[in-house]
Structures are given as C-alpha cells and as structure tokens.
Amino acid sequence: MDRERLIDLMGEIIPDEKRILTDQADLYSYSYDASFGFFVPDIVVQPKATEEVAKVMKLANQFEIPVYPRGQGTSLSGGPLPVKGGIVLDLSRWDQNLEIDSEDMVAIVSPGVITGNINAKAMEKGLIYPPDPSSSNIATIGGNLAENAGGPRGLKYGVTKDYVIGLEVVTPEGEIIRTGGRTVKNVTGYDLTKLIVGSEGTLGVITEAILRLYPKPASTQTLMALFDDLVDSGRAISKVLNSGILPAKMEIMDQASIQAVEAYRPLGLPTDVEALILIELDGHPMAIADEMLKVQEVCKEVGVREVKVAATSEEAEKLWRARKLVSPAIVRVKPTKISEDATVPRSKIPAMFQRLKEIKDKYNLDLVVFGHAGDGNLHPNIIADKRNQEEMKRVEMAVEEIFTAAIELGGTLSGEHGIGTMKAPFMEMELGEVGLDMMKRIKQSWDPKNILNPGKIFPEIGQRLVLTDE
Amino acid sequence: MDRERLIDLMGEIIPDEKRILTDQADLYSYSYDASFGFFVPDIVVQPKATEEVAKVMKLANQFEIPVYPRGQGTSLSGGPLPVKGGIVLDLSRWDQNLEIDSEDMVAIVSPGVITGNINAKAMEKGLIYPPDPSSSNIATIGGNLAENAGGPRGLKYGVTKDYVIGLEVVTPEGEIIRTGGRTVKNVTGYDLTKLIVGSEGTLGVITEAILRLYPKPASTQTLMALFDDLVDSGRAISKVLNSGILPAKMEIMDQASIQAVEAYRPLGLPTDVEALILIELDGHPMAIADEMLKVQEVCKEVGVREVKVAATSEEAEKLWRARKLVSPAIVRVKPTKISEDATVPRSKIPAMFQRLKEIKDKYNLDLVVFGHAGDGNLHPNIIADKRNQEEMKRVEMAVEEIFTAAIELGGTLSGEHGIGTMKAPFMEMELGEVGLDMMKRIKQSWDPKNILNPGKIFPEIGQRLVLTDE
Structure with a gap:
C-alpha cells in the first residue's frame, strides 16, 4: 500500500497525531534494539487503548502489512526488530495502569x-x-x-x-x-x-x-565466596542446593569477569581466583541466619579460599556491585558485546565452563562467563569489535559452538533472552523438524497471513547467524 | 474398521497379547471414571514404550479411530471417558521409570x-x-x-x-x-x-x-481455627496472607462439612461453628514457630472462637483427619457426589459462600463447601441420589448456577479438575466465542482428524450438562 494512504488510515485509528511517527529521524530510532541488525519501519504508532491495537491489526491484515510490537527495545535477541518493515507498534507510552x-x-x-x-x-x-x-x-x-x-x-x-x-x-x-x-x-x-x-x-x-x-520476605542476607578452582565453585553450588537451602540468588563470575571489573573499577577483589559466587538468602531472619552458617560450612568443605558475609545492607550492596559492574566493565575492553544465555542442567555447569574455555582458545576470542549459576543459566559474553570483520567471523563460529555445546549437554539455546532473529537458525538443532513444525502449526493457525512479528523464532530457508555486514 | 481386523493390527504393534484387552468384562471396567457417564470402548491397549504409542496413533489416524488415553481413571470431569468408543490407551501399567x-x-x-x-x-x-x-x-x-x-x-x-x-x-x-x-x-x-x-x-x-x-522443608506445623462467623474466617485468610506469611496449606470447611464429619466419625468438633480453617506452615523451625504465633494473633484479631495448635506430628495428623473425612462422610448421606472446583479470586471467597448458600436454598439441595481457601479454589459438593431423576434435574440447574456465580465473581469454571465432558457446555460462558475459537484452532492444527480424546473440552453444538439418564 501507498505510504501516504497508510498514514491517513492510521489517523482514523489513532486520534492523536503525535502518536503517529513518520519522520525519517523517528523511524531510525525504532530500527534497532540491543542485539544486531538495522531495519527501518514504514511507520510507528503509539497505541494507548486495546481498541486502537485491534484496529491496527485489522488494517494490517486487510493490507498484509507486517506489525512489530515493541517496548523499550532492550531485547538481546532481536525480538522487536522490524525486519520486514511495515508498522512498529510502540507500546512503551501505554503505562497508565x-x-x-x-x-x-x-x-x-x-x-x-x-x-x-x-x-x-x-x-x-x-x-x-x-x-x-x-x-x-x-x-x-x-x-x-x-x-x-x-x-x-x-x-x-x-x-x-x-x-x-x-x-x-x-x-x-x-x-x-x-x-x-x-x-x-x-x-x-x-x-x-x-x-x-x-x-x-x-x-x-x-x-x-x-x-x-x-x-515480601522479612529479611535478606548476602555472602561472597572466592574459589581458587572453578570446579570447586560448581561443587559448592550443588552442595548448597542439596543441603535443603534454596537461595533467592546464586550468581557466578569467572576469572575473566573479575579481572575486567578490577581493571574498570577496582573493588579489591583478588584477580587470581578462578571464580566467585554471590549468594543471597531471603526469608525469616532467624532462618536465614542459620542457613548462612550452613552455606559457609559447605563452602569450607569444598575448599573455598575465602568467604565474605555482609553484616549490613550497605555491605551487601557493595558485594553485589562486582556483579553489576561486569557488563559495563567488559564493553570497555572492546565495543561490541555478544551476550548469550545458553543454559545447561545444573550438574553440567563445570562441563559447560570447560567447553567454553575450549571455544575461547580455539577462536582466540575475549570470552567472559558470569550468570545465574544456581539454575544453570550462564551468560557467556564475547567481547569483540564489530568493525573487525575477520574477528566477527570467528565470533559467529564460536556462538554456533556455544549453542551446540549447550544442547549436547542436555541444555537449551536460550534460558531467558529469547530466540528472535539471533537464534532462529539453530531452532531445528534443539527441537528437531517435527518439534519445530508443531510450533509453526500454532503460528499458522493463529496468524494465517503472518502479520505479527514475522521473521522471528522460525528460521527462513537457509538462514544462518550473520554478525558481519556481508 | 472391522473389530477383528483392529485386534489383529494391534497385535502387530503390542508384542504382548496380555496387553490387548477385548473381553466385554474388561472393556466395561474402562467405560467410566470418577465423574458421570458410561461409554464402552472397542478395545483397550496397555502400551509400555513410546514407539508402541506412536504406532497406535498412526494406525488410529489411518483408520480414523478415536483414541482415549487413561491413567487410573480418578478424573472428576470425564477426561478419560471413551465417549465415542474406539481405543482406550491404558498407560497405568507403564510405571517402570x-x-x-x-x-x-x-x-x-x-x-x-x-x-x-x-x-x-x-x-x-x-x-x-x-x-x-x-x-x-x-x-x-x-x-x-x-x-x-x-x-x-x-x-x-x-x-x-x-x-x-x-x-x-x-x-x-x-x-x-x-x-x-x-x-x-x-x-x-x-x-x-x-x-x-x-x-x-x-x-x-x-x-x-x-x-x-x-x-524438603525442615519442619511443618499445623493449626486449626474455629469461627462462629463464616465471614470472619474469610477475613482471617486474607489477613494471614497479608501479614507476609505464606502457609503451605490453608483449607476451609463449612458448617455442613463439619456436621457431616461429626455424624460419620465423631472427632469432637463443635458443630455450631460456621467454619473452620486448617493451616499448615512449613520451613525453618525457628521461622514457623514465630509465624505460628502471628497466625494466632491474626485469628484473635478477627474474633476466632478457638485455636488449636498441634504440638506433635500425631496431633497434626489428628487435626487434618477432619479434612480427610469430608469426602467419605458426605457420601454416607446420599450415594451421589457432584464435586465441583469453581474458583474465585481470594477476595471473593465470602461472596462465593453467600452465592452458594442461596443456590443451596433455591434448589433445596444438600450442598457442603470445603476446599483450598487460600487460593480461592473451593469445592462445593452436592450430595444427591442418581436414581432420583427429579433431584438430579435440580442438581443440573444448581451446578450451572455455581459456574455462573464463579464467573460473575471474576473466577473460573475449573481450578483443578479440568473441563472434560462435565464442563464443556459452559466453556463459551467463560472464554467467549473468540477465546474458544483460538483454542480450537490449536487442536485443529495438531489433530486435523480429531483422533485424540474427541468429545472433551470443546462443546458440541447444543451440548448441555446432563446428569440424568434421559
């Protein structure tokens, strides 16, 4: 359809012309998210009522125009990217209730x-x-x-x-x-x-x-455990969970993450440990005081170097700062961060660390690992420079091997970031042809014209991961 | 297809003839569940391997024979009933792993x-x-x-x-x-x-x-609270949950339930209270000891008649006995029990009790209410005699009004029993035409020949609840 006509029809649906964006500059700011790729939509609308969304979808169906819903665009997998142009449905202004x-x-x-x-x-x-x-x-x-x-x-x-x-x-x-x-x-x-x-x-x-x-839990407490040996940290995680304690959080940082943080904002962490674990317990104050002692015992049993317990909430915040600084710290090294979320069964965390180390060495890349160790949801992050096409080629191959490793260890492509455009090429590897087909059938039966967020989740024929500008 | 032919073909799939049942007596024992209705299948098979199930499904598709999967048949909604005959897939023998x-x-x-x-x-x-x-x-x-x-x-x-x-x-x-x-x-x-x-x-x-x-939580504790006023018991439930305590269980029994239990196996419960609540706390022993005191305080604040705290696990078991005896007690009154699970938002529990009382009076039925009060999942049970057709007509009308009440109060037809055959006629009332259609599209896209458990969830045209032998 003619773009002018589309703008006119939108004007009949959205009563406020400020909520219809058509300027090139505006369209550009909706062309990317926190992942890769750059796709300019034809029009952006900012609905604030269910009826408006319904009418946009009916219009889009009538004229077969792709529609891309979007929040703040923080997706790491390409979820909101308008890969086939069309309409971006910006829902971020609809926050009234x-x-x-x-x-x-x-x-x-x-x-x-x-x-x-x-x-x-x-x-x-x-x-x-x-x-x-x-x-x-x-x-x-x-x-x-x-x-x-x-x-x-x-x-x-x-x-x-x-x-x-x-x-x-x-x-x-x-x-x-x-x-x-x-x-x-x-x-x-x-x-x-x-x-x-x-x-x-x-x-x-x-x-x-x-x-x-x-x-709301009555109380929380934080503890940091430093390990000379990565495998020992994995054993500590298992042993804590098998001791009847379920922490609210249990995060891991590998040596490269710790070193990146110390280079960026020195917190006094020893850079020669292979891993640190951050644990937050929450619940009744008497219960977590007791559980805190047990966690320390378990850490000692597996050979921890040092345990730091936060006595106050300020001290707890200070311990958590290390974890929060990882992302800003690593992008100081090189500008492009490829943040993955391949997830493995808890028992396979040490094996996954081993595989990640091999991949890092094989492709000679800056790879740091941190993440939600308690549930096996690691975040291997590769740091590279988008302008270095040769390096990005190596990144592409490394990412593919990370996915393969996760699946071979009984895990999954994505624990929490989603498939989007980034992981679509690997769907069949995890789900098999029939598994993927059963998903497609649902999509097809609900959206026969493929109007809503086309180009996501389901790979196109021959689609592969491309991080270079080829 | 000819039944003899079907038996022969099954013999090629299931290598052990003892796992293919064709005798009338055997077929009869697969013709009912714990709900209503009686439907004799053509054949029962007991697969013990995924490949066997896959082959049965392929055969059933080829010849368009309905297949009814079944466990132990304890369904209260008709889930396993072979309403269109065909094959019953008895999975209850497949317990090896x-x-x-x-x-x-x-x-x-x-x-x-x-x-x-x-x-x-x-x-x-x-x-x-x-x-x-x-x-x-x-x-x-x-x-x-x-x-x-x-x-x-x-x-x-x-x-x-x-x-x-x-x-x-x-x-x-x-x-x-x-x-x-x-x-x-x-x-x-x-x-x-x-x-x-x-x-x-x-x-x-x-x-x-x-x-x-x-x-496994380190410890559990049980408490019973007796209320002169049903509304007070509802307030106690809300106040406990809003005090930061999340009990493992929070069950309610109304006066009719208590009276039925006392008539069946006297436990010494006062039959003049309007409701009793049973609460189980679990977690760290020090935490629940403290929470137990808070729960008692809250109960006192809303005007409880009496609180009994179990000092030992034997005493706890004794308190829970009242709840466990409700079902056997009420079927002593009359042989037919219609057990519903209409569920309402927690704040609507007092209103739902009021509506149930009105329905009970309007249709002059034996109706007792007990269930999972903490999450709004009540179990109104109507006690009747299947042989009394006039009474069963009144039951049908009452059940329909219970569903209407639950939905009007923002709740749902079914909290945990399922739709099956019993509630299929009421699906559109809750979901609307489009909501139901979106579900049908999934079924249609996965099972185009409608082979697997046909006659469930989705109402047939003009279908209504029938509990009589009309």
Missing part, C-alpha cells in the same frame, strides 16, 4: 509499565513481584512478557511466566480475548496465558496483564 | 507412575515433589499432567504445571517430540510443555516427564 490489589495479591498493569516500578509499588504494600531481569529499570513489562524474561531471582522464584495469571490480548487478526484471570488456579481449556507469554510477540499483542504477587 | 536426580533436582518418570510415589522417593533424598491432589496415592502422574492437577499445597507451591520442565510426547498424528528439558529456564520457541500439560489428553500422549523437585 499499575494497580496493586493486596487482597487478591495481584498487580494489574498496562503493557508500557516499567518492570521495576511494579516491584517498587508492590513493596509499598508488603508484597513483591519477583522477576528481576537486569534491564528491569528500563524495560517494559510488555517486553518482559513477550520474551518471558528471567533474572537472578529465577533460582528460587522462577521467571516472568510463573507470575502471569491473566492477560488481555489482541490476536494477530485483531480480535480481543481474555485469558486466565485473577485466580492462581485455572484449568479451563488450553493455557493460552502461558503460550502467549514467551511467544515473542508472534501470537498476540498483550494489552493488559494480571501478575501474581508474593509476600 | 522413576528416577530421582538430586544434583539436577529433577525426577524423570514414566506416565503410569503413581504420583504419591514420586514425592515419597524424592523425600528419601531430601527433596519434595509438591503437587498433592487428594488422589495422589491412586492417580498416575500421566493423568495429573493431562489435567494439571492441583491440591492443598497449591497455595504456596503452585500446581502440577509449575513443576514440569520437560516432556516426551507422541503427537496426535503419531510423531515423537521432546519439549523443554532438564533446565528450569528455557525460552526456546513456544512453550509446548505448558501447553500440553493441562490439555486433557487432546494434544498429545505424554510418555515421559521431567519434573522439578524442591528442597
């Missing part, structure tokens, strides 16, 4: 609400919204829902999906449905709620969500 | 394993499998997975689905797929695991499951 119902212990939210604000508002009423992706102070809940975002607290509390009990959704064909509701238990028909959460905006546009909240 | 991997904290199970055995075996290694439907000592995990079974511990620990991280599944067309895996975090493509769990055997036959386990 953030209601905490403390009796039903739920939050009702608009798609553009910042995730961190949900937890902050719940805390005022003695409740928590546990999912805590690193981007939670920037990312919208809509994006978190689309990608089923995780985070450190996943170990004890699970991921975004575990907290979603009801949705309002606009289907790819522009119909409005409600799934689930305000009850934690609901087995009425197929679980469309959990199907749509994590479907990366390919099965529907979420216009409202009902999120389960939890009682 | 029950492996606990304490390092990955998972159980790997065959579909015929008894649910209670999973928890028992996990406990030996200091772990638990939390879902605890009342039938857990009889029902198979396959049936629990198909129906997404709940139970009292759902309040704190969630339901079956929350523990399933990987499946092996035979599709309706006889292909074998694997979904998820051994990692807690997995966002690779659509979440087929959570789609299949709770799909009531209409989207695939589960041949293996990987279940997440949790550290």
Whole structure:
C-alpha cells in the first residue's frame, strides 16, 4: 500500500497525531534494539487503548502489512526488530495502569509499565513481584512478557511466566480475548496465558496483564565466596542446593569477569581466583541466619579460599556491585558485546565452563562467563569489535559452538533472552523438524497471513547467524 | 474398521497379547471414571514404550479411530471417558521409570507412575515433589499432567504445571517430540510443555516427564481455627496472607462439612461453628514457630472462637483427619457426589459462600463447601441420589448456577479438575466465542482428524450438562 494512504488510515485509528511517527529521524530510532541488525519501519504508532491495537491489526491484515510490537527495545535477541518493515507498534507510552490489589495479591498493569516500578509499588504494600531481569529499570513489562524474561531471582522464584495469571490480548487478526484471570488456579481449556507469554510477540499483542504477587520476605542476607578452582565453585553450588537451602540468588563470575571489573573499577577483589559466587538468602531472619552458617560450612568443605558475609545492607550492596559492574566493565575492553544465555542442567555447569574455555582458545576470542549459576543459566559474553570483520567471523563460529555445546549437554539455546532473529537458525538443532513444525502449526493457525512479528523464532530457508555486514 | 481386523493390527504393534484387552468384562471396567457417564470402548491397549504409542496413533489416524488415553481413571470431569468408543490407551501399567536426580533436582518418570510415589522417593533424598491432589496415592502422574492437577499445597507451591520442565510426547498424528528439558529456564520457541500439560489428553500422549523437585522443608506445623462467623474466617485468610506469611496449606470447611464429619466419625468438633480453617506452615523451625504465633494473633484479631495448635506430628495428623473425612462422610448421606472446583479470586471467597448458600436454598439441595481457601479454589459438593431423576434435574440447574456465580465473581469454571465432558457446555460462558475459537484452532492444527480424546473440552453444538439418564 501507498505510504501516504497508510498514514491517513492510521489517523482514523489513532486520534492523536503525535502518536503517529513518520519522520525519517523517528523511524531510525525504532530500527534497532540491543542485539544486531538495522531495519527501518514504514511507520510507528503509539497505541494507548486495546481498541486502537485491534484496529491496527485489522488494517494490517486487510493490507498484509507486517506489525512489530515493541517496548523499550532492550531485547538481546532481536525480538522487536522490524525486519520486514511495515508498522512498529510502540507500546512503551501505554503505562497508565499499575494497580496493586493486596487482597487478591495481584498487580494489574498496562503493557508500557516499567518492570521495576511494579516491584517498587508492590513493596509499598508488603508484597513483591519477583522477576528481576537486569534491564528491569528500563524495560517494559510488555517486553518482559513477550520474551518471558528471567533474572537472578529465577533460582528460587522462577521467571516472568510463573507470575502471569491473566492477560488481555489482541490476536494477530485483531480480535480481543481474555485469558486466565485473577485466580492462581485455572484449568479451563488450553493455557493460552502461558503460550502467549514467551511467544515473542508472534501470537498476540498483550494489552493488559494480571501478575501474581508474593509476600515480601522479612529479611535478606548476602555472602561472597572466592574459589581458587572453578570446579570447586560448581561443587559448592550443588552442595548448597542439596543441603535443603534454596537461595533467592546464586550468581557466578569467572576469572575473566573479575579481572575486567578490577581493571574498570577496582573493588579489591583478588584477580587470581578462578571464580566467585554471590549468594543471597531471603526469608525469616532467624532462618536465614542459620542457613548462612550452613552455606559457609559447605563452602569450607569444598575448599573455598575465602568467604565474605555482609553484616549490613550497605555491605551487601557493595558485594553485589562486582556483579553489576561486569557488563559495563567488559564493553570497555572492546565495543561490541555478544551476550548469550545458553543454559545447561545444573550438574553440567563445570562441563559447560570447560567447553567454553575450549571455544575461547580455539577462536582466540575475549570470552567472559558470569550468570545465574544456581539454575544453570550462564551468560557467556564475547567481547569483540564489530568493525573487525575477520574477528566477527570467528565470533559467529564460536556462538554456533556455544549453542551446540549447550544442547549436547542436555541444555537449551536460550534460558531467558529469547530466540528472535539471533537464534532462529539453530531452532531445528534443539527441537528437531517435527518439534519445530508443531510450533509453526500454532503460528499458522493463529496468524494465517503472518502479520505479527514475522521473521522471528522460525528460521527462513537457509538462514544462518550473520554478525558481519556481508 | 472391522473389530477383528483392529485386534489383529494391534497385535502387530503390542508384542504382548496380555496387553490387548477385548473381553466385554474388561472393556466395561474402562467405560467410566470418577465423574458421570458410561461409554464402552472397542478395545483397550496397555502400551509400555513410546514407539508402541506412536504406532497406535498412526494406525488410529489411518483408520480414523478415536483414541482415549487413561491413567487410573480418578478424573472428576470425564477426561478419560471413551465417549465415542474406539481405543482406550491404558498407560497405568507403564510405571517402570522413576528416577530421582538430586544434583539436577529433577525426577524423570514414566506416565503410569503413581504420583504419591514420586514425592515419597524424592523425600528419601531430601527433596519434595509438591503437587498433592487428594488422589495422589491412586492417580498416575500421566493423568495429573493431562489435567494439571492441583491440591492443598497449591497455595504456596503452585500446581502440577509449575513443576514440569520437560516432556516426551507422541503427537496426535503419531510423531515423537521432546519439549523443554532438564533446565528450569528455557525460552526456546513456544512453550509446548505448558501447553500440553493441562490439555486433557487432546494434544498429545505424554510418555515421559521431567519434573522439578524442591528442597524438603525442615519442619511443618499445623493449626486449626474455629469461627462462629463464616465471614470472619474469610477475613482471617486474607489477613494471614497479608501479614507476609505464606502457609503451605490453608483449607476451609463449612458448617455442613463439619456436621457431616461429626455424624460419620465423631472427632469432637463443635458443630455450631460456621467454619473452620486448617493451616499448615512449613520451613525453618525457628521461622514457623514465630509465624505460628502471628497466625494466632491474626485469628484473635478477627474474633476466632478457638485455636488449636498441634504440638506433635500425631496431633497434626489428628487435626487434618477432619479434612480427610469430608469426602467419605458426605457420601454416607446420599450415594451421589457432584464435586465441583469453581474458583474465585481470594477476595471473593465470602461472596462465593453467600452465592452458594442461596443456590443451596433455591434448589433445596444438600450442598457442603470445603476446599483450598487460600487460593480461592473451593469445592462445593452436592450430595444427591442418581436414581432420583427429579433431584438430579435440580442438581443440573444448581451446578450451572455455581459456574455462573464463579464467573460473575471474576473466577473460573475449573481450578483443578479440568473441563472434560462435565464442563464443556459452559466453556463459551467463560472464554467467549473468540477465546474458544483460538483454542480450537490449536487442536485443529495438531489433530486435523480429531483422533485424540474427541468429545472433551470443546462443546458440541447444543451440548448441555446432563446428569440424568434421559
């Protein structure tokens, strides 16, 4: 369709012309996310009502125009990239509703609400919204829902999906449905709620969500354990979990991560240890005081070099600073960061570290590993320079080997970042032809014209990972 | 197809003729479950290998024969009933594999394993499998997975689905797929695991499951609170949950339940109280000792008549006996029990009790209410006599009004029993035409010939609830 005509028709749907963006400069700012690639859309609209979204989807179906829903664009896998042009549906302005119902212990939210604000508002009423992706102070809940975002607290509390009990959704064909509701238990028909959460905006546009909240734990405590040997740190993780303790968080940093942090902002961490683990316990103060002693014992049993226990919340914050500084520290080395989230069964963490070391050596790359060790969700990060095409070729090969290693160890391509454009070429490796076909059937039956977020999750014929400008 | 021919072809798939049942007497024992209705299948087979199931499904597709998967037949909604004849796939004999991997904290199970055995075996290694439907000592995990079974511990620990991280599944067309895996975090493509769990055997036959386990809580404590006023008991539930305490269980029994138990096996409970609440706390012993005091305070604040705290595990068991005796007690009154599981948001529990009382009076029925108060999942049970057709007509009307009340209060038709045949006529009332259509599209795309468990979940045109022999 003619672009002028599209703009006119949009004007009939969105009553406020400021919410229809058509300037080249505006379109450019919607052409990328936190992953790779650059795709300029034809038009950007900022809906603030379910009816507006429904009408946009109907229009898009009528004229077969691709629609790309988007929050704040913090995706690491290409989820919001408008790879086939068309319409970007910017939901980040639709943040009007953030209601905490403390009796039903739920939050009702608009798609553009910042995730961190949900937890902050719940805390005022003695409740928590546990999912805590690193981007939670920037990312919208809509994006978190689309990608089923995780985070450190996943170990004890699970991921975004575990907290979603009801949705309002606009289907790819522009119909409005409600799934689930305000009850934690609901087995009425197929679980469309959990199907749509994590479907990366390919099965529907979420216009409202009902999120389960939890009682706020009375107290938290933090501990850092330093290990001379990476394998010992893996054993410590297993032993803690098998001692009957379920920490809220259990994060690991390898030697390269520690060294990068110390080079960037010296915290006084020993750079000759092979790994450090950060553990946060939460719950009743008497319980965690006792559990803290047990964790220290376990660490000593496996040969820890040193354990630091935070006596105050300020000290706890200081210990966590090391983990928070990893990402900014590593991009100081080189400008391009390829952040992966290949996940393995907990028992395979030492083997995965070994495989990652081999890959690093084989391709001679800057590779650091940190992440959510308690649930096997590691973040191998490769640091490179996008302008160095030869290096990026090596990165492509290394990334493919990381995925292969994760799958061979019984793990998965993606623990929490999603498939998007980045991992689509590897889907069949994990799922097999039939498994992938069963997913495609769902997409096809819900979105027969392939209007909603086309080019994501499902590989195109012959598609491969490309990080160079070829 | 000719029945003799079908038996011959089955003989080629199932190598052991004892696992092919064709006698009338055998077929009769597969014609019912714990709900209503009586439907004799043409043949029953007892597969013990994934390949056998795959071949049966391929045969069934070729000749368009309905297939009905079944565990122990404890379904309260008609899930396994062979309503269109054909093949019953009895998976209850396939219980060979029950492996606990304490390092990955998972159980790997065959579909015929008894649910209670999973928890028992996990406990030996200091772990638990939390879902605890009342039938857990009889029902198979396959049936629990198909129906997404709940139970009292759902309040704190969630339901079956929350523990399933990987499946092996035979599709309706006889292909074998694997979904998820051994990692807690997995966002690779659509979440087929959570789609299949709770799909009531209409989207695939589960041949293996990987279940997440949790550290075993160090200690448990039980408390019973007796209330003169039902509304006060509702307020107590809310206040406990808002005080930062999340009990493992929080069950309610109304006056009629208490009276039925006392008439059946006197436990010395006062029959003039309007409600009693049973609370189980679990966790660190020091934490729950403290929480126990807080719960008692809260109960006093809302005007409890009496609180009984169990000092020993024997005393705890004695308090729980009241709850366990409800079901056997009420069937002594009249032989036919219609057990519902309409679920409402927690804040609507007092309103739901009021609506149930009105329905009971309007239709002059024996109706008792008990259930999982903490998560709004009540079990209104109507006691009647199937032979009294006039009474059963009144039951039909009352059941319909119970569903209407639950939905009007923002709840759902079914919290944990499933839709099956019993609730199919009411699906559109909750989901709307489009919502139901989106579910049908998935079924149609996976099972185009409607081979797997036809006649369930989706209402046939004009279908209504029939409990009489009309």
